[in-house]
Amino acid sequence: MECVFGLVGNGFAVIAADTSAVHSILVHKSNEDKVMILDSHKLFGASGEPGDRVQFTEYIQKNVALYQFRNGIPLTTAATANFTRGELATALRKYKVTVSFLHAVLTTPLSCTSIENPYSVNILLAGYDKDIGPSLYFIDYIATLHKVDKAAFGYGAYFSLSMMDRHYHGGMSLEEAIDLVDKCIVEIRSRLVVAPPNFVIKIVDKDGAREYAWRETIKEAGVVAAA
Amino acid sequence: MSIFEYNGSAVVAMVGKNCFAIASDRRLGVQLQTIATDFQKIFQIHDRLFLGLSGLGTDMQTLYQRLVFRHKLYQLREERDMKPETFASVVLAILYEKREISPVFEKVALLYPTLGNILEGYPMKETAYRRFAGPTLTLRSESAGNEWD
Numbered sequence: 001m002e003c004v005f006g007l008v009g010n011g012f013a014v015i016a017a018d019t020s021a022v023h024s025i026l027v028h029k030s031n032e033d034k035v036m037i038l039d040s041h042k043l044f045g046a047s048g049e050p051g052d053r054v055q056f057t058e059y060i061q062k063n064v065a066l067y068q069f070r071n072g073i074p075l076t077t078a079a080t081a082n083f084t085r086g087e088l089a090t091a092l093r094k095y096k097v098t099v100s101f102l103h104a105v106l107t108t109p110l111s112c113t114s115i116e117n118p119y120s121v122n123i124l125l126a127g128y129d130k131d132i133g134p135s136l137y138f139i140d141y142i143a144t145l146h147k148v149d150k151a152a153f154g155y156g157a158y159f160s161l162s163m164m165d166r167h168y169h170g171g172m173s174l175e176e177a178i179d180l181v182d183k184c185i186v187e188i189r190s191r192l193v194v195a196p197p198n199f200v201i202k203i204v205d206k207d208g209a210r211e212y213a214w215r216e217t218i219k220e221a222g223v224v225a226a227a
Numbered sequence: 228m229s230i231f232e233y234n235g236s237a238v239v240a241m242v243g244k245n246c247f248a249i250a251s252d253r254r255l256g257v258q259l260q261t262i263a264t265d266f267q268k269i270f271q272i273h274d275r276l277f278l279g280l281s282g283l284g285t286d287m288q289t290l291y292q293r294l295v296f297r298h299k300l301y302q303l304r305e306e307r308d309m310k311p312e313t314f315a316s317v318v319l320a321i322l323y324e325k326r327e328i329s330p331v332f333e334k335v336a337l338l339y340p341t342l343g344n345i346l347e348g349y350p351m352k353e354t355a356y357r358r359f360a361g362p363t364l365t366l367r368s369e370s371a372g373n374e375w376d
Contacts, residue, residue, distance in 0.1 A: 089289050093325075138262060144234065144284035146255055146263050157260070 001194045002047040003156025004034065005184060006124045006136050007168060008149050009177040012205035013126035013134040014212070015045040016181050018156070018188075018196030023050075031220045035202045037209045039064055039074055041128045043202050047153045048121035048141060056119045060084055077127025081137035081145060084123060089143035092118045118142070122153040128204050159191055160184035174203070178212070185215055228258060230332050236268055236281040249279050272298055273308040278318075283332035290333055293321060 001022065006015035021032040036044040036057045044060065046053045063083070068074045075083070095114040123139040138144075138151040150168050152160045163184045172180070181201055189195045197218040202211050235256040240249040255266035269279045270291050278294065280287040297317055301309050309317070318335055325331050 085288070089285060092285070140257070140285065142283070142285045143289070144255070145288060146266055146284075148263050151262065161260070 001155055001192065001196060002034070003152070003154040003160065003188055003192075003196060003199075004045045004047040004122070004124055005152035005157065005160040005164070005181075006043075006045060006126055006150070007164060007172075007177060007180070008126075008134050008136045009172040009174060011134060012174060012177070012203050013043070013128065013136050014177050014181060014201060014203045015043050015124055015126050015136075016185065016199055016201045017045050017047065018154075019198045019200050019214075020196040021050060029220060030196075030198050030216075030218050033200060035200055036061060037202070037211075038080070038125075038127075039068065040208050041074070041204055042077060042080060043124075043126040043204050043209050045124040045126070045202075046121050048119075052119045052121050056087075056121050057123075060087065076129050077125065077132070077135050077137070078129075078147075080127065081125050081139065081147075084125065085139055085143050085145040088119055088121075088139065088141070092116070092143055124151055124153065126204050126209075128206060128209075130206070134205065155192055156184075156188040156196075159187040163187055182215070189217070231282045233258065234282075234284040234287075236287075238268055238279040238281040240279055247277075249277050251279055251281070255284060270295075272314065273302075276308070276311050276314060278335065280333050280335060286331045286333045290321070290331060290335075294318065297321075 001020075002018055004015065004017040006013065015035050017034040019032050019034065020030050021028040034046055034053070036046065038044045038057075038061050042064070044057055046057050060080075060083070064075055064080055093116065096117045097112065097114045099112050118141070120141050122141050123137075125137040125139060126134065127137075128134050136148055136151060138146045138148045149170070150161070150164045152164070164180065167180050167183065178201065185199050189197075197216070199215040200211065201213045201215065202209065204210075235254055236252060238249070238251040240247065249269055251268040253265050253268070254261060255263040266284070268281060268287065269277060271277055272295065278291070280290060294314075294317065298309055298314065322331050322333070322335070
């Protein structure tokens with residue numbers, strides 16, 4: 001029931017995501033941040049299998065940082081999107097060979113299986129480039145890349161995309177865009193059967209990528225100090 | 228729904244007398260949900276070579292990038308464009324090498340002018356097959372007089 005959605009406005013891009021970490025019927029926590037600040041001017045909203053989500057987004061983040069260290073300039077949003085797509089596409093078809101033995105002593109392999117190990121992460125990449133302005137990229141878990149104005153993943157997409165189709169227009173101001181994001185959140189909360197209670201909203205514009213607001217209905221209890 | 232219909236695509240191409248035309252839809256979908264309406268499915272490789280790819284979006288992009296890469300390297304080495312027949316062989320090789328292990332879910336339409344009136348075209352159709360096949364077949368047999376491949 002993970003929901004991630006985003007849109008491009010006038011000189012900025014915004015990504016909103018739910019913040020519940022769920023395992024089967026159990027909610028582990030309700031303040032899990034799924035929109036990573038990739039670098040100074042990029043946001044990486046990811047939804048999918050939790051392990052893959054964290055590992056893959058951190059992997060991309062470190063590689064983006066490495067590029068900046070090596071070359072002295074940051075990657076553009078388009079380049080980051082294509083790099084991300086390349087990593088997903090490679091993992092999609094790469095074969096991981098596992099060899100199993102009867103037990104540790106035997107050296108002849110009993111069976112050799114090769115499996116694919118793709119990342120199950122859907123990504124919305126929002127960034128701001130000085131010469132291009134804001135942009136939003138939709139990257140599917142099977143590495144389909146497309147530059148879009150508005151996008152959404154998860155069951156919440158059914159509601160947020162419909163609201164955005166109705167109310168979105170090019171060049172929205174920040175107030176209008178946040179208002180639209182709130183409308184989408186209200187729809188998800190009222191119409192999705194196992195709706196996530198809390199959301200985080202992050203924006204990226206010429207001043208950088210930052211957290212804008214949290215929309216919480218359930219406050220996570222703080223850690224109790226040991227007596 | 229088959230894997231070829233996951234993203235949805237309709238690519239149609241036709242040969243005529245010393246000309247050809249290729250057209251595609253521009254929808255990118257995920258099953259029944261539309262993601263975008265400006266997705267590119269026809270790519271120009273060089274002056275006289277167009278490539279229409281229909282099928283899974285990710286393979287569309289990967290295939291196009293690999294083919295453009297191969298063609299650019301060829302251009303650097305040979306200082307000329309690849310002949311369409313040669314390019315078709317490259318496409319064939321790339322598609323076939325993955326046949327057993329991890330197939331590429333693409334159908335390819337490759338259009339180029341050849342000598343005389345005979346144009347080689349291998350039009351492929353996907354989600355909109357039934358809608359396109361009828362009129363296309365009729366038009367081909369009337370105007371071009373070529374064999375439907």
